[in-house]
Amino acid sequence: MLDYQSSFQYLPVDVSGQVFAIPMSEVAAIRRLSDEEEASSASGESAQSTIPAIDLRSLFFPTPPGDVEKAAYVIVISVSQFACAALVDGVRPARRAEMTEQFTMPSLLSGERYPFKGIIRTPEGLLLIIDTYRLAEALRRARPELIVEKAHGSQR
Amino acid sequence: MAHSDNGRAGARLLQFKVPGLPELALAITLQEVLEVTELGAITRVPFAPPFVTGLGEWRDIMVTVVDLADLLCKNALQRPYRAAGAHYLIAKVSVDNRLDAIAWSIVSGAGMVNVPTEVPQGNISHELLPQGVYATVAISDTPLTLLNLAGIAEYIARP
Numbered sequence: 001m002l003d004y005q006s007s008f009q010y011l012p013v014d015v016s017g018q019v020f021a022i023p024m025s026e027v028a029a030i031r032r033l034s035d036e037e038e039a040s041s042a043s044g045e046s047a048q049s050t051i052p053a054i055d056l057r058s059l060f061f062p063t064p065p066g067d068v069e070k071a072a073y074v075i076v077i078s079v080s081q082f083a084c085a086a087l088v089d090g091v092r093p094a095r096r097a098e099m100t101e102q103f104t105m106p107s108l109l110s111g112e113r114y115p116f117k118g119i120i121r122t123p124e125g126l127l128l129i130i131d132t133y134r135l136a137e138a139l140r141r142a143r144p145e146l147i148v149e150k151a152h153g154s155q156r
Numbered sequence: 157m158a159h160s161d162n163g164r165a166g167a168r169l170l171q172f173k174v175p176g177l178p179e180l181a182l183a184i185t186l187q188e189v190l191e192v193t194e195l196g197a198i199t200r201v202p203f204a205p206p207f208v209t210g211l212g213e214w215r216d217i218m219v220t221v222v223d224l225a226d227l228l229c230k231n232a233l234q235r236p237y238r239a240a241g242a243h244y245l246i247a248k249v250s251v252d253n254r255l256d257a258i259a260w261s262i263v264s265g266a267g268m269v270n271v272p273t274e275v276p277q278g279n280i281s282h283e284l285l286p287q288g289v290y291a292t293v294a295i296s297d298t299p300l301t302l303l304n305l306a307g308i309a310e311y312i313a314r315p
Contacts, residue, residue: 018199061200108251108309111313125197126213127199
């Protein structure tokens with residue numbers, strides 16, 4: 001089931017030629033990378049902490065090194081207990097998803113391995129809604145250095 | 157060959173072939189068929205098994221699209237990622253008591269067949285996913301592989 005009982009605002013982000021949705025309530029900051037910054041050294045900032053960024057493009061669609069173009073944006077994501085930063089190719093203007101445009105993931109594709117909590121139907125196609133909590137939890141287990149535990153009292 | 161009730165005796169089936177397995181006649185029951193139609197854009201799903209092509213939409217239902225040849229057989233022929241104008245067979249499956257829909261591309265020439273009450277049963281190819289197949293039967297001397305959609309759904313959900 002989707003967490004949302006009504007419409008909600010989301011940030012469409014481009015990842016390797018596909019658009020995904022991040023709930024706006026979980027976006028703490030958006031930063032455009034300068035031409036000089038290398039994706040490998042990019043980071044986000046949240047509550048005076050510097051967070052290493054995970055490249056969503058290689059995480060979602062693994063490709064040989066060198067085939068991935070330079071990332072353009074860092075999205076700082078803040079969920080209940082953690083903050084993490086994600087590298088993406090592009091960011092589009094925030095949109096609102098009405099209830100009639102929201103769908104649950106098919107049960108065949110809704111196991112723990114999938115960090116998605118639903119689908120938004122748009123005129124341009126289907127967008128997977130990134131489950132930032134599940135993504136952060138998975139990253140915390142696999143790459144704890146990429147996750148910052150939020151200090152008490154700094155929860156959004 | 158043995159004569160056996162494979163759970164499909166007397167049933168009406170949809171017989172079809174899929175890209176990548178041109179020699180293999182496959183079938184599911186008509187009760188499992190939702191529609192044969194074209195699908196719009198298919199959305200890739202990260203972390204899905206390689207045989208999952210992605211997500212499609214059919215009549216306000218989110219459908220898991222698979223490459224059935226890749227799912228059933230490791231030795232399926234190489235072929236284009238997605239042929240333009242391809243037709244998809246959309247079928248209903250049950251996963252953990254939840255109804256779901258899966259779709260796969262088929263080649264032209266699908267048709268209905270009736271399974272006689274007594275039907276000779278053949279050997280299932282060892283190259284096929286065991287839980288994806290009920291049985292192979294011979295109808296008019298033509299071998300027909302009956303798919304087990306529950307087994308296929310289980311394999312997609314927990315590969």
